[in-house]
Amino acid sequence: MSTQKLKEIIKQVLPDVEAVICWQEGFDKLNVTPIFITSPEQAEKVVWNPLCAQNLASYLPSQKKKVAVAVKGCDSRTIVQYMQEGLIDRNNVVIIGIPCKGIISKKKVQKAIGNEPVEDVSFTEGSVKVKTPSGEKTFAIADVCPSKCTSCQYPTPIVYDQLTADPIQSDKPAESVYADVAELEGKTLEERKAYFLSQFDKCIRCYACRNACPMCVCQDSCIAETRDPHWITQKLSLDEKLMFHMIHALHLAGRCVECGECERVCPMEIPVAKLKKKINKEMKELFDYIPGVNPEDKPPMYIFNVDEAKIKEHKL
Amino acid sequence: MADKGYLPKEKIKEFVEALGKDATVFAPCLEGDTIIFRQYTPDKEISLDRPANTPPKGAIYPQCETLLSFEFKKEADNPQKMDVELKVNTDFPKAVVFGGRPCDARGFTVIDRVFIDTDTADPYYKKRRENTTIVTKCCNGPVAGCFCVGVGGGPAVTEGSDVVMTEVDGGYYLEAVTDKGKAVMSLPMIQDGASYEAKAKAANEKATAAVRNPFPEGADKISAELFDSGDFWGNVIEKCLSCGACTFLCPTCYCFNITDEQAITTGDRIRSWDSCMFQHFTLETSGHNPRPAKHKRFRNRVGHKFYYYPEKYDGAIACTGCGRCIRYCPVSVDISEIVGYLRDPKADPKAWAAKKEDAKN
Amino acid sequence: MTGNQNPYLPELATVTKVIEETPNIKSFQVVFNDAEKMKNFTFEPGQVGQLSVFGVGESTFVINSPPTRMEYLQFSVMKAGEVTTALHGIYEGDVIGVRAPLGNWFPYNDMKGKNILFIGGGIGLAPLRTLILYMLDNRADYKDITIIYGSRTPPDLCYKDELKEWEERSDVNLILTVDNEFPGWTKRTGFVPTVLKEEAPKADDTIAITCGPPIMIKFVLEGLAELKFPEENIITTLEARMKCGIGLCGRCNLGHKYICKDGPVFSLKQLKELPSDE
Numbered sequence: 001m002s003t004q005k006l007k008e009i010i011k012q013v014l015p016d017v018e019a020v021i022c023w024q025e026g027f028d029k030l031n032v033t034p035i036f037i038t039s040p041e042q043a044e045k046v047v048w049n050p051l052c053a054q055n056l057a058s059y060l061p062s063q064k065k066k067v068a069v070a071v072k073g074c075d076s077r078t079i080v081q082y083m084q085e086g087l088i089d090r091n092n093v094v095i096i097g098i099p100c101k102g103i104i105s106k107k108k109v110q111k112a113i114g115n116e117p118v119e120d121v122s123f124t125e126g127s128v129k130v131k132t133p134s135g136e137k138t139f140a141i142a143d144v145c146p147s148k149c150t151s152c153q154y155p156t157p158i159v160y161d162q163l164t165a166d167p168i169q170s171d172k173p174a175e176s177v178y179a180d181v182a183e184l185e186g187k188t189l190e191e192r193k194a195y196f197l198s199q200f201d202k203c204i205r206c207y208a209c210r211n212a213c214p215m216c217v218c219q220d221s222c223i224a225e226t227r228d229p230h231w232i233t234q235k236l237s238l239d240e241k242l243m244f245h246m247i248h249a250l251h252l253a254g255r256c257v258e259c260g261e262c263e264r265v266c267p268m269e270i271p272v273a274k275l276k277k278k279i280n281k282e283m284k285e286l287f288d289y290i291p292g293v294n295p296e297d298k299p300p301m302y303i304f305n306v307d308e309a310k311i312k313e314h315k316l
Numbered sequence: 317m318a319d320k321g322y323l324p325k326e327k328i329k330e331f332v333e334a335l336g337k338d339a340t341v342f343a344p345c346l347e348g349d350t351i352i353f354r355q356y357t358p359d360k361e362i363s364l365d366r367p368a369n370t371p372p373k374g375a376i377y378p379q380c381e382t383l384l385s386f387e388f389k390k391e392a393d394n395p396q397k398m399d400v401e402l403k404v405n406t407d408f409p410k411a412v413v414f415g416g417r418p419c420d421a422r423g424f425t426v427i428d429r430v431f432i433d434t435d436t437a438d439p440y441y442k443k444r445r446e447n448t449t450i451v452t453k454c455c456n457g458p459v460a461g462c463f464c465v466g467v468g469g470g471p472a473v474t475e476g477s478d479v480v481m482t483e484v485d486g487g488y489y490l491e492a493v494t495d496k497g498k499a500v501m502s503l504p505m506i507q508d509g510a511s512y513e514a515k516a517k518a519a520n521e522k523a524t525a526a527v528r529n530p531f532p533e534g535a536d537k538i539s540a541e542l543f544d545s546g547d548f549w550g551n552v553i554e555k556c557l558s559c560g561a562c563t564f565l566c567p568t569c570y571c572f573n574i575t576d577e578q579a580i581t582t583g584d585r586i587r588s589w590d591s592c593m594f595q596h597f598t599l600e601t602s603g604h605n606p607r608p609a610k611h612k613r614f615r616n617r618v619g620h621k622f623y624y625y626p627e628k629y630d631g632a633i634a635c636t637g638c639g640r641c642i643r644y645c646p647v648s649v650d651i652s653e654i655v656g657y658l659r660d661p662k663a664d665p666k667a668w669a670a671k672k673e674d675a676k677n
Numbered sequence: 678m679t680g681n682q683n684p685y686l687p688e689l690a691t692v693t694k695v696i697e698e699t700p701n702i703k704s705f706q707v708v709f710n711d712a713e714k715m716k717n718f719t720f721e722p723g724q725v726g727q728l729s730v731f732g733v734g735e736s737t738f739v740i741n742s743p744p745t746r747m748e749y750l751q752f753s754v755m756k757a758g759e760v761t762t763a764l765h766g767i768y769e770g771d772v773i774g775v776r777a778p779l780g781n782w783f784p785y786n787d788m789k790g791k792n793i794l795f796i797g798g799g800i801g802l803a804p805l806r807t808l809i810l811y812m813l814d815n816r817a818d819y820k821d822i823t824i825i826y827g828s829r830t831p832p833d834l835c836y837k838d839e840l841k842e843w844e845e846r847s848d849v850n851l852i853l854t855v856d857n858e859f860p861g862w863t864k865r866t867g868f869v870p871t872v873l874k875e876e877a878p879k880a881d882d883t884i885a886i887t888c889g890p891p892i893m894i895k896f897v898l899e900g901l902a903e904l905k906f907p908e909e910n911i912i913t914t915l916e917a918r919m920k921c922g923i924g925l926c927g928r929c930n931l932g933h934k935y936i937c938k939d940g941p942v943f944s945l946k947q948l949k950e951l952p953s954d955e
Contacts, residue, residue, distance in 0.1 A: 019554075026648035028460055033648035034555040054647055059555075111349060115366040115459050117526075133457070133526070202350055204370065204379065204564045206591070211559035212646045220595045227759055233577040234588040236380035265646030267561045268369055269350045383685045386731040400731050400772050404686055436684045436923035436938070544952065571927030574685075574920045578732035585685075585731075590926070598928050600918045601736075601758030604891060616930070619952065624933035 002098060002164040003048045006070065009162045010043040013094050018065035020096070023052040029121040030106055030130070034059070046070075048164070049123055050104045050141055055259045058214035061087045068094035072103070074148060076157035077257040077292030078214040083159075084297055085255075087217065097160025099168045102141050102149040104128060107269065109144050113137060148260045151176035158293060178281045184274060196242070196275065202268040203241040209262035209272045210248060215255045223247050249275040254283040254300045257292035286310050319492035321501045322509035323481065328364075332356055332414055334503045335451070339410035342375035344368040356414070364415050364453050371423055371567035371638065372416040376444045377431075379564075380588040383440070383574065388581045406439070411448040419464050419638035421452045421476035423567025426625075426634045430570060440587075449496045452477035453488070454520055458527045461639030463652045466529040469636050472520035482516035489516035530652035535659040538623050542658055548668040549611035552654055555647045558610045560591030562641035562649070568621070568634050571597070592617050614649075622655050684923050687729045687774030688714060692767055693749055698835045699828075701756045702800055703765055704741070706749040707775060719778075720744055722785060722807040723914060723942045726777030727922045728752060728764065736760040737919045737937065740777060741803040743810035750777070753803045753835065779922040781942050783808050783912065788884045792821040796897050798869045798889025799828050802835050804914045804941075805888055809843075816848060823878055827854040827869040831862050852876060870896035873904075880906040888914050898945060908946035915941045 010020045019036040024045040026033040032051045037043050048070070056069050057078035071079065079095060082088040109130060116132035123129070129138045142150070153174060156167040184192060207224065210216045224232050224244045232243050248262075256276040263273040283289055287300035287310070307313070323331055335341050341356040344363055351368040353375060354360060385403045413421075424445065431438040432445065455462075455471035464470055474480050478497035481488035489512040492498040500506075542548055563569040573590035577583055590597060593613055599605045607613045625634035635651070642650050657663060694706040705728075709715040722743055727735045736758075742751035756765045767773060785808060793812065797805045805824075812819050824843065828834045834853065843851045854865040854872045865872060870893065878885075885906050887897050894913060901911050917929035917936045924938030932952040934940065 027642055027650040027653065030460065031648045033650075036551075036554045058557075107349070110460070117458050117460055117462075198347075202347060202352060206560040206564040207594075208557070208559040208561040208644075208646050211557040225594075225596065227575070234380065234573060234575045234586060235577060235584075236378075236588065261646070265557075265559075265561070267565055267640075267644035268352070269348060388731070397770060398772065400689060400774075402686065402689070402774075404683055406683075430925060434924065436925075438925060439683050439685075570925070572920070572925070574735065574926070576729075576732050576734045583732050585729075585734075587685075590928075592927060598918050600916070601761065606917065619932070620927070620930070624930065624952075628933040 003046070005164045006048050006096065006098065007043050007046060009096050009164060010037060010046065010068070010070075011040050013068045013096070013162070014038075014040060014043065016066065017068045017094055018063070020068040020070070020094075021056045021059055022046045022070045022096075023048065023054065023056070028118050030109060030118040048098060050102060050128065050145075051106070051121070053103050053106070053146070053264060055212075055214060055261050057082070058212065058261065060093060061217075063092070066092045066094070068096055070096045070098060071157050071160070072098050072100040073154035073157050074100075074152065074257075074259055076159055077154065078259055079292075080158055080295050081215060081255065081257050081292040081299075083295040084292075084299060085217075085302070090295075095157065095160045095162075097157030097163045099156045099163065099165050101126075101155060101168065102145045102152065104141060104144050105146040105264070107264075108146075109139065112139060112144065146260050146264065147180055148258060151179060153177060154293070159295065178277065180274070181278050181281050184278055196245075197238060199270045200241045200245050201238055202270050203245070204268060205236070205241065205244070206267065208265040208267060209270075212261040212265040213248075213252070214259060214261065215252055215257065216248070218251070245272065245275065248272075249279055252276050253279045254287065254289055255291055256280050318501050318506075318508070319498055320509040320513060321490040321492075321506035322487055322512050323490055323506055324487040327487075327505045328362065329358075330505050331503065332362065333358065334505065335412045335414060335449075335500070339412050339449070341412045341414050342372055343414045344372075344416075353413075353416070362415060366459055367417050367420075367455070367638065367640075368415075369640075369644070370565060371420045371640065372413045373420070373423060373427075373567050375411060375413045376424060376448055377427060377441055377570065380586055381440060382584045383587050384585045386576075386583055386585065406443070408440070408443045408447050411444065413448060413450045415453050416450065417455055417638065418452055418471060418473045418475075418477065418480070419462075419469055419636040420567045421450050422469050422473065422636040423476070423638070424450070425476040426568040426632070426636065427570045429629050429632065449478045449500060450476060451479045451481065451497075451500060454480055454482045454516075455523055456483055456519070457523050459639065459643070461642035461650075462527055462637060463530050463639060464637035465524060465527045466531045466652065467633045467635050467637040470520075471523035471527060482519055484512050484515045484519055487512075489513065491516075530656050531659055532656075535656070535661060538655070538658045539660075539663045539665070542663050542665045542668075543615070543619065543623065545665045545668055546611070548657070548665060549615045550609075551668050552657070553611040553614040553649070556593070556610045556614055556649055557646055558593050558595060558613070559646065560589075560593055561644050561646065562651075563591040563593055563617070564589060565640040565644055567636055567638055567640075592620070618651060618654060618658070621651075622658070684776070685921070687727070687735075687776045689772055690750075690775045692769055692771050692773060695767065695769055698753060698837070699833045702753055702835055703756075704751055704753040704836075705764065705767065705773075706742075706751050707773065708749050709775070710772070715747075718747070718750075721778070721782035722811045723780075723782035723804060724778035725780045725922070725937075725941060726750070726752065726775050727779065727919075728754075728760070729774030729776070730760055730763040730767070731774060733763040734760045735774070735776070735920070735922075736764075737779070737916075737922060739804040739807065739914070739941075741806045743807050743814060745811055745814040750775070753800060755800045776922060780937055780940060783886065783914075783942050785811060789818045790820065792879075792881075792883040793819055793823070794878050794883055794885040795822070795824040795826070796869060796873060796885060796887040796889070797824070797826045798893040799833060800835060801887075801889030801893070802826055803888075805886060806836060806839070808886065810839075813846075813849070820882070821850065822848065823850040823852070823876075825852045825854070825869060825872055825876065827856070827867075827872065829856045830859050831855055868896070869893050870900045873897060873900045877904060880904050880910070884910050884912060886912045901945075908949060909944050911945040913943060913945065913948075915943060 024035040120131040345360040346363040621634040690707040696704040738752040920926040924935040929936040
């Protein structure tokens with residue numbers, strides 16, 4: 001199992017870094033939680049299984065010293081994007097790459113077990129068994145995974161220093177990536193507006209989506225709270241919520257690495273990633289750019305070309 | 317008026333609509349997969365299947381409310397001079413909070429001590445609280461993260477509620493806790509409930525036994541030395557993202573912000589929920605911030621609930637164990653585990669410092 | 678409070694005089710628009726008020742005029758953030774909001790018959806001013822009054838007219854200092870804590886009251902400890918980000934005490950018993 005290999009790698013890199021960021025078991029068997037490992041005995045606590053959803057790369061820009069981090073293929077796109085945008089020093093990060101065949105959406109499992117408390121969780125190849133007071137249920141991981149896994153193009157990290165297992169190739173067609181956006185595009189503008197308004201109406205402005213987003217770099221100077229400029233008030237109106245989410249999405253145009261953290265962490269279960277994915281699709285069509293796949297790339301909104309191949313100029 | 321009753325499940329809608337005759341009803345409504353306390357209207361679907369994502373706190377203490385409105389007026393005979401007129405909203409209609417859980421109802425009692433039992437009572441909260449009846453649904457059992465029994469609560473405690481309802485035999489056994497609750501029991505769809513009492517008691521006992529208590533017997537004192545240890549907090553809270561999910565979902569968190577929101581010549585001074593997890597919560601104009609690091613902010617949050625508040629209010633804990641902050645934390649921070657460490661009689665503050673030292677060597 | 682049922686509701690007040698104290702500090706003298714309320718208003722030295730610029734917000738400032746002089750209430754404001762910048766744009770005759778008095782006050786009755794040592798820096802003289810003026814108005818109740826006050830440069834000294842007045846009084850010992858040499862400055866130079874050390878006032882029967890920038894307070898407290906001032910005889914007045922001013926909004930706490938309501942005045946002894954974030 002790659003958990004054993006993961007522990008070995010952690011112990012091996014630990015002397016060279018301030019901490020190794022990995023996952024350990026959380027408050028119950030259905031939860032894992034990040035751990036900042038600073039001693040070999042802590043390394044024994046780590047786990048690697050399909051519950052390891054959190055994108056640990058998000059912690060990198062705030063680290064002051066050299067650290068190691070465990071990343072899945074999807075998480076590694078965050079690091080690539082950080083490199084493109086100069087948000088981390090690659091020399092200060094040891095990347096422990098984990099080839100991943102898909103993770104679990106905790107929300108989907110909880111729904112499937114009727115929100116009962118979980119007594120035990122175990123995994124076999126491609127499936128998960130969940131024990132609750134009313135019995136055991138087994139689910140195919142493909143049935144309880146977040147949508148990003150159903151079209152995963154990068155099961156093996158794009159950048160890494162060490163790999164916990166042999167690389168795996170994606171078996172998902174590239175066209176599947178924006179399949180879920182197609183549904184949105186099938187709706188009229190009015191329908192789309194109504195859909196997003198009904199979703200954002202649930203927002204409680206806790207900013208979990210923002211703070212969990214690896215690419216939200218404004219953080220404490222966020223437009224949602226600052227009074228200079230004072231564009232968004234503290235009122236709880238739908239207008240204000242919509243404004244915040246639209247700005248969040250637009251700030252990620254051509255930067256969103258589609259890790260899905262914004263949506264995973266939303267306590268109100270708002271599909272906050274959908275808008276960002278739609279924008280990413282536009283960015284791909286306009287600039288032929290996919291965020292977080294090539295460290296040498298520059299995000300299209302960071303550069304300016306006099307002639308854009310796919311933008312029709314008004315020749316004045 | 318009877319203080320025991322029975323309500324068949326199929327009469328829930330009728331019951332809620334009767335409650336809403338002369339009051340606004342806030343009920344847990346299903347929207348997609350989310351359960352949110354909303355102002356009830358007949359087009360909404362009430363769900364009592366699990367505790368709502370949000371507590372009903374906002375029904376009495378809205379996430380945002382206008383404290384006062386202001387309007388600038390020019391004096392006709394002296395256009396140089398600008399007068400200000402202030403208006404205050406003091407009209408709070410009757411309301412019912414329906415379908416919250418015992419932890420949610422207890423949450424109001426935590427806020428009551430701060431907002432009402434003081435010489436500078438909050439008039440908005442106080443009036444809404446007086447005008448609100450709380451009809452609580454007892455829990456059949458815990459969901460992930462629940463630990464109410466560890467903080468003096470339980471799936472069927474009545475503190476803070478006016479009526480409690482327990483699920484039995486295809487319906488609910490209702491018990492009035494207060495005079496306000498007794499008034500509810502006189503509604504026509506409420507049947508005689510005395511014969512369900514024993515069954516309800518048994519169901520509540522079973523539910524209580526199923527809830528975990530994260531704090532071992534006798535471990536009720538926080539170690540001051542560990543509480544003061546920066547190493548401890550730095551270690552346990554490094555993963556925190558400093559978002560406000562825990563505080564905004566908490567039935568007892570009451571910290572707020574006051575801001576002026578202006579439109580040309582009129583505007584509102586509003587009070588909105590704030591979060592002690594946010595970096596700018598304590599940021600002073602000078603740039604000085606007494607709690608700049610997230611572990612200091614988290615320490616204050618835990619301190620407020622389990623240390624400072626009990627000190628001020630005769631041992632009462634400002635946490636009702638609803639578990640939402642654990643359940644919905646993006647990185648699964650578990651406050652009960654942290655308080656468990658702090659209360660552990662065998663806690664060794666040096667153990668946390670030592671780990672860091674080891675790593676450096 | 679001013680008798681309002683609603684503690685969030687400010688009294689409307691008119692600014693009757695604006696004084697430019699330093700390049701970035703202005704003092705505002707205000708009177709309530711409601712003459713009856715002004716007549717009945719009472720407060721204690723050290724209590725604070727929330728000033729409102731409607732549309733911008735509220736901020737907390739000490740009432741730095743003494744309760745013995747009630748023609749107006751005076752607040753001094755250093756231009757720093759949103760509200761203070763808006764206040765600096767206020768002219769005589771403009772209407773602002775005032776919520777006052779808030780918080781506790783200096784235990785001036787317990788100080789009767791004792792020597793008083795004031796140590797202030799910059800705008801930190803504002804809260805001391807109310808007590809100094811109160812004591813000067815009740816001069817016979819107190820023994821020696823010593824004031825050590827400093828700022829970065831001479832133009833940064835607040836209340837220059839009063840400083841001159843105090844300097845000339847024989848019953849006040851005023852020691853002024855600025856951080857560095859400055860053209861035309863003939864008095865002392867050096868940081869306030871250094872001057873305190875040089876002066877080495879006796880701790881016997883003396884109450885020390887200090888306010889200034891956090892770094893100054895830190896070294897002043899160390900200095901006073903060296904001079905063997907007992908902790909209960911060292912009084913300071915604290916600041917924090919505040920919103921409600923009535924102990925509810927939750928941001929200015931030290932443990933279970935709220936600076937806005939249980940403070941802002943604390944003795945060092947009280948502070949040491951509270952958990953600190955520092």
